[in-house]
Amino acid sequence: MNNLRSVDLNLLVVLDALLAERHLSRAAERLNMSQPAVSHALARLRHLLDDPLFHRRRREMVPTLRALELAVPLAEALSQIRTVLTPGAFDPAARHVFRLAMSDYGAALLLPGLMRLLRHEAPGIDLIVTQRSREGMVGAVIDGEVDLAFGVFPDLPARCESQGLLEDRYVCLLDPAAQPQPWQGLTERAYWAAPHVLVAVHGEAATEIDLHLRARRKTRRIGLVLPHWNVAPQVIAGTDLILTIARRSLDRVPPGLQVAEPPLDLPPIPFAAIHASRRRGDPALRWLEDRARQVLSGQAEGK
Structure with a gap:
């Protein structure tokens, strides 16, 4: 077993990005690193963990079973580390990518106002929005594929938590x-x-x-x-x-x-944001949830 003192913990950040992106250049962009640097980090990870971690299939990097087993505990560990290092703080001036899931109803309700707010307050923040079924959104949140999902979620598993944003009819x-x-x-x-x-x-x-x-x-x-x-x-x-x-x-x-x-x-229709329970203390998610609530409360006041 590797001694923790001998492990470069930055490699775990690279692995987390590769698991999220399944693509070398996108992971490099997310990490603000060069592609060769990410490739070098992946080679070190393969040696460290004694596993290939990813196989190439067309344009995608497909994780091995070992990599998939690491995904959730790795995301949880990094979330806890970020909470320790930046308790209660998130810098909206920094570059950051949020991955969100929502239906077209949720997108129409939230995105126009949210994007205007972000471009004004935090132009370094980028959003990647995908559409999935309700069950798919819950699964993606639990698996760490998306940071937040927005929609109507009447029943949630224990590994998810909900923040109510607005009630429609x-x-x-x-x-x-x-x-x-x-x-x-x-x-x-x-x-x-x-x-x-x-x-x-x-x-x-x-x-x-x-x-x-x-x-x-x-x-x-x-x-x-x-x-x-x-x-x-x-x-x-x-x-x-x-x-x-x-x-x-x-x-x-x-x-x-x-x-x-x-x-x-x-x-009634309770529109909410959901996140993984393990990321309850993540200041970045709290910041974005607060901005979403700000956008939607402004709409409610205008109705």
Whole structure:
């Protein structure tokens, strides 16, 4: 076993970046190092750990089983070290990359205001945003593939923690001219009789609405399943479809369509940021969560 005094702990930072990026040049950019320096560090890591750590497959570096086993404990250890060295402090003037995951609803809600704030307050900070299913976002947070995920997370495993940012509500979007006549507004009877649009990233899935209805032994007819929120309002025009959607995702109501209050009791929509429990004390994550809350609270005040 290697004596800790003989180990260059900077190598562990390189390994953490390589595990996150799976790409030599991107890891070098993240670390503000040259590519040859990262290659040299990887060679030393392979010797130190007696394992190849990565295999090349096309343009990606695929981690070995040994490297994957190290990923979570390594991320936890580095997070604790950063907390010890910079307790309660994060320098937004420094170069930093945050990896985030969110749906297009979350991106529309948060990103425009957050990017304006960051470009003004912290132009050295870069964001890399990916879209995944809810389960995929939770898994990516736990595995350290992303720093924060933003969305609606009603149930979280013990290894994740949530910070509430904003509460939204459901409204219904419909084309009154295409509804069965005579149209007398969106009644509960009309709601159950209509076909509905369901937005799910990966095919058919139960949303909070459907889980809420099933708990009351009710179901709605799903006439269309879509993977994206942003196209959903456009498919309503000229049809009898009803879209039950988060109010804040409707910046503009397409011409001819109508926003109506749901004729039944639906739960609120708690928009939150989640992070891995092991990174609870990470000052960088706390800083970004605070900025996200600042952006969204400004929106709430303007509503």
